[in-house]
Amino acid sequence: MILIAIDHAHGSPRRGAYELVSAARELGGEVAAVVLGGPEAAPVADALAAYVPSVVHVDDASLDHASHERRTTALASVAADLGVDVVLLGAGRSGQAVGPRLALRLGGALLEDVAAVRRDGPAVVAERLAYLSRASLTVRAEVAPVVVSVKPGAYPVAAPADAPGSVASRSVAFGAADDVARLGERRSAARGRVALEEADVVVCGGRGLGDAASFERLVVGLADELGAGVASTRAVVDAGWRPYDEQVGQTGKSVAPKLYFALGVSGAVQHLSGMNRSGTVVAVNKDGDAPIFKVADYGIVGDLHEVLPALRSALAGLD
Amino acid sequence: MIIATYVKHVPDAEARLTADAGRIELDDDAYALDGMDEYGVEAAVRLKEAGLADEVVALAIGPARSEAALRTALALGADRAVLLETDDDLDPLAQAGPLSEATLACGAELLWVGGKQADWDSAALGPAVAEALGWPLCDWTTELRLEGREVAAVHDVDDGSEAWRAPLPVVVTTQQGLNEPRYPTLPNIMKAKRKPLERQPLTVAARVVTLAAALPSRARRGVRLEGDAATVASELARRLRDEAKVL
Numbered sequence A: 001m002i003l004i005a006i007d008h009a010h011g012s013p014r015r016g017a018y019e020l021v022s023a024a025r026e027l028g029g030e031v032a033a034v035v036l037g038g039p040e041a042a043p044v045a046d047a048l049a050a051y052v053p054s055v056v057h058v059d060d061a062s063l064d065h066a067s068h069e070r071r072t073t074a075l076a077s078v079a080a081d082l083g084v085d086v087v088l089l090g091a092g093r094s095g096q097a098v099g100p101r102l103a104l105r106l107g108g109a110l111l112e113d114v115a116a117v118r119r120d121g122p123a124v125v126a127e128r129l130a131y132l133s134r135a136s137l138t139v140r141a142e143v144a145p146v147v148v149s150v151k152p153g154a155y156p157v158a159a160p161a162d163a164p165g166s167v168a169s170r171s172v173a174f175g176a177a178d179d180v181a182r183l184g185e186r187r188s189a190a191r192g193r194v195a196l197e198e199a200d201v202v203v204c205g206g207r208g209l210g211d212a213a214s215f216e217r218l219v220v221g222l223a224d225e226l227g228a229g230v231a232s233t234r235a236v237v238d239a240g241w242r243p244y245d246e247q248v249g250q251t252g253k254s255v256a257p258k259l260y261f262a263l264g265v266s267g268a269v270q271h272l273s274g275m276n277r278s279g280t281v282v283a284v285n286k287d288g289d290a291p292i293f294k295v296a297d298y299g300i301v302g303d304l305h306e307v308l309p310a311l312r313s314a315l316a317g318l319d
Numbered sequence B: 001m002i003i004a005t006y007v008k009h010v011p012d013a014e015a016r017l018t019a020d021a022g023r024i025e026l027d028d029d030a031y032a033l034d035g036m037d038e039y040g041v042e043a044a045v046r047l048k049e050a051g052l053a054d055e056v057v058a059l060a061i062g063p064a065r066s067e068a069a070l071r072t073a074l075a076l077g078a079d080r081a082v083l084l085e086t087d088d089d090l091d092p093l094a095q096a097g098p099l100s101e102a103t104l105a106c107g108a109e110l111l112w113v114g115g116k117q118a119d120w121d122s123a124a125l126g127p128a129v130a131e132a133l134g135w136p137l138c139d140w141t142t143e144l145r146l147e148g149r150e151v152a153a154v155h156d157v158d159d160g161s162e163a164w165r166a167p168l169p170v171v172v173t174t175q176q177g178l179n180e181p182r183y184p185t186l187p188n189i190m191k192a193k194r195k196p197l198e199r200q201p202l203t204v205a206a207r208v209v210t211l212a213a214a215l216p217s218r219a220r221r222g223v224r225l226e227g228d229a230a231t232v233a234s235e236l237a238r239r240l241r242d243e244a245k246v247l
């Protein structure tokens, strides 16, 4: 049986949850979903029941904001009780921390941050990127069960199933080791904008914007116009113009939107590793030799302060 | 208190990769200490310089050439080094057991691991070794203070950051912004050559094997739009709608 671990926020599954449903269906076999969290997560479990035959809701409010250890224990109990051979989770920060712990606890293997996963006879095989996303590796798990963290955006969002599934609530027992870490205040720069990993269009600004005010006016302005997610390079984050959670690249987020704008971005390997799976890439840079042009579908050599206002009017003028 | 810090010898970001017979090949001199591990070495050394730690031990798992990464860690201020030597390409879960044993063997109560490895693009070793040790994990750490035997940290989570506290022992993984690593000075590089470096052979079964490797490149249109701002802007808008069909 395949178990998918559901990420959710504000009472709804994240888009990644429906991508995991697609991955599980492609793998084939029985599928169950697990949702962690108190009463606020009940609608999440109900929503998932339209997609998979069986949903387990670990109904425990302590899981609403829980340490990796606590979440691992909850998932491990459910996985062990169901006797699963594959667990799928999203390769966001939390999934990347919980996945290895869970795989080790279950005595299995981890296929990490994969772009595709399939069965090869009894084995589970995956494709993943390595070497700052410059190489693609085919990897096989040598022991079972197999925990697979799936790259956001790697699979399409699934359609509902023909027949609705059922939801069962349960509790799990935690141990002393699950409560050693104490989590404090969470700060998120809620901006009422589409989440970066879920955006179809991403507008990324680099140091070429010159200052925070130009970033806000030109990059955020264009993103608002397009209903797009806002991203930035590390140089921008280090300069304090934008928050860390907008950073794309090796140490930031990995995105694969349909359309990616790289504006005043030089195209360092560490940045490319977070965006080179994007569909169409547009680059605007005043330096015609900038490496970003090597990964661009459309390149404009020019000054952002001239090109971007013109682009906004041009986009607004499309019928 | 003893601090252990894991270091990995990884290809330099600018190194040219070639895929040969399903393996990624590189020259030996294209490797360096992983930038994410440097943050951990720096953090450990600063705690020692502040009088909060007695010893910093650098630990590596890998082939003989990994000694170079350990020597860099020693030049940056680590006191001694241990290399668990293997030519096998071990996945992070396979490394977790031996790394946890090495951590316990040196008596460390704080283990630093790089947030993401530049070869496997993996963030799994920190969580895996925390599991093997049964210690709590603070991942993607941007700030850390020791208050007596209590660790007070701030780390990145999916949509922002979060305060994190736990008593020692703990595993901590690094994130950029944690510190600005120093450069090794020539006298310290010389001194590092005389610091103790112990090698132990390692045999452990891999849990994941690599079947094939390739260097994919996505075909890009590579169209340059020329002309004044208004012309290139309307040309781009039109092509995004009619040619790429993304608007």
Ligand SMILES: Cc1cc2nc3c(=O)[nH]c(=O)nc-3n(C[C@H](O)[C@H](O)[C@H](O)COP(=O)(O)OP(=O)(O)OC[C@H]3O[C@@H](n4cnc5c(N)ncnc54)[C@H](O)[C@@H]3O)c2cc1C
Binding pocket: A205, A206, A207, A208, A209, A232, A233, A234, A235, A236, A247, A248, A249, A250, A251, A252, A253, A263, A264, A265, A266, A267, A268, A269, A270, A271, A274, A284, A285, A286, A287, A290, A302, A303, A304, A305, B035, B036, B176
């Ligand atoms: C361990 C490690 C991890 C890293 N992780 C990341 C990561 O996750 N993400 C990331 O982005 N980086 C990362 N980096 C940093 C990376 O190497 C680059 O330094 C960074 O991406 C550069 O950002 P940038 O393109 O904004 O700035 P720059 O490289 O300074 O480029 C600015 C560009 O703007 C252009 N420009 C300037 N003015 C204008 C104008 N008026 N109009 C048009 N164009 C203009 C310039 O020609 C230039 O190409 C990492 C580095 C290390 C060592």
